[in-house]
Amino acid sequence: MKAIVHRDPGGPDVLELVERDLPTPGPGEVRVRVVVSGVNPADTQARSRATTGFAEVTPHLDGAGVIDAVGAGVDEGRVGQRVWLFMAAAGRPTGTAAEFTVLPAEQAVPLPGEAGFDVGASLGVPALTAHRALTVAEDGPRRLRPGALDGMVVLAAGGAGAVGHAGIQLARWAGATVIGTVSGPEKAALATAAGAHHVVNYREGDPAAEIRRIAPEGVDIVAEVALGANLALDLAVLRRRGTISTYANDGGKPVELDVLQHMVLNTRLQFLVLYTAGPEARAGAVEDVAAAVRAGALPVGEEHGLPLVRFPLERTADAHRAVESGAVGKVLVDVTS
Structure with a gap:
């Protein structure tokens, strides 16, 4: 699979497009085929200054896609489910700037059919x-x-x-x-x-x-x-x-x-x-944001007040530069179709 990685902190130029083996979900995890990855200031800050303890890191906390495999203890009925992702790269090396990512099942939240992947990738950090x-x-x-x-x-x-x-x-x-x-x-x-x-x-x-x-x-x-x-x-x-x-x-x-x-x-x-908000506060926020999405209350796009600024996966470094330069709207990376 194609993935963006960085091995050391630094500017956007440390981001590299590589080929990696398909990850396998562990117990309590799901694997998601990422369609759209969301970029936040937190992602650029993590890239620029964090020492992660991992040999390499795929960045980005937020995204949206489709579950294609589940680990032990996860309902197999979730395979094929459209989801939005949050905190994917928090304390983990597997963020959403890749064709596939693995993360705890509870961090892959069902995305209703009427909500597009752009909406899903724009939730996470901003909405929570x-x-x-x-x-x-x-x-x-x-x-x-x-x-x-x-x-x-x-x-x-x-x-x-x-x-x-x-x-x-x-x-x-x-x-x-x-x-x-x-x-x-x-x-x-x-x-x-x-x-x-x-x-x-x-x-x-x-x-x-x-x-x-x-x-x-x-x-x-x-x-x-x-x-x-x-x-x-x-x-x-x-x-x-x-x-x-x-x-x-x-x-x-x-x-x-x-x-x-x-x-x-x-x-x-x-x-x-x-x-550091605590698991109870985060869980409540996820439930409420999911309810708002189901109600159609969180649309995106310029007509809804949030212009979308898009980049392909191979230009993830440019996406980071856009965030750091104060691009108006939501910066997204298109990963797979």
């Missing part, structure tokens, strides 16, 4: 991270379903990014009023297409006043992608006992906390990453 961001508020739910966020206001910072896009879609599916903040008209159009009820350009006018006009009592949950840059705005619009769920710090601006201000607001500042 967005779910976590929406389910850690003191006064909010721990699980998502229609009505779970009724009466709540969610602010998706960077609403045109992959996690912001999934956050908008999940929050709207769960009943929240959704506000997206963006940097310009192009991204405003994408956030609106994703389902945001309101979009605010944080580079124009008085964004805090505009958000307060929409939500006079303040925002319940902020799903934050650039905490250092946006913290002042977040605090200006957060309601008492509101939550700032931060999953990144784009731009790398240092974060300075006014402790008294946070104390007065009873702010919950929640940092999150999937790897």
Whole structure:
């Protein structure tokens, strides 16, 4: 089979297209013929700095395809099942940038027939991270379903990014009023297409006043992608006992906390990453995201607010360069037809 591998950390040039033997699923595992592989910032970061302990690694956490073999203890009826994959390369050398991959059966989630492989490959890190961001508020739910966020206001910072896009879609599916903040008209159009009820350009006018006009009592949950840059705005619009769920710090601006201000607001500042979220939180997120997919709530494509940027498997290095250069939308690698 064809696979992308790297043996040492470094830039995109360390990625190499090779031929490898077909992997065999072990107990509790499935083998998946990968159709589409999703590329996330986490994948480029792992490639650039991680020491994995493996002789070589096939990158990428997310993807979608068809189960073609199962290991001992896995229902043989799953052979032929369309699935979306998450955390495939987490602590393992077998990510989704290959024609076939093996992973634990529970990390291959059934993909309904009406959902394409592009949708499946775009879930994983973005959708599960967005779910976590929406389910850690003191006064909010721990699980998502229609009505779970009724009466709540969610602010998706960077609403045109992959996690912001999934956050908008999940929050709207769960009943929240959704506000997206963006940097310009192009991204405003994408956030609106994703389902945001309101979009605010944080580079124009008085964004805090505009958000307060929409939500006079303040925002319940902020799903934050650039905490250092946006913290002042977040605090200006957060309601008492509101939550700032931060999953990144784009731009790398240092974060300075006014402790008294946070104390007065009873702010919950929640940092999150999937790897350490815990198995119970991840399992709940997978179930809820799968339900949202079945409901048709997580479509992708420019018409749905998430343009798709595609590369063939042999150009996986270019896919990584696209992610690192801030490509708007979701970067995908087409693996097999």
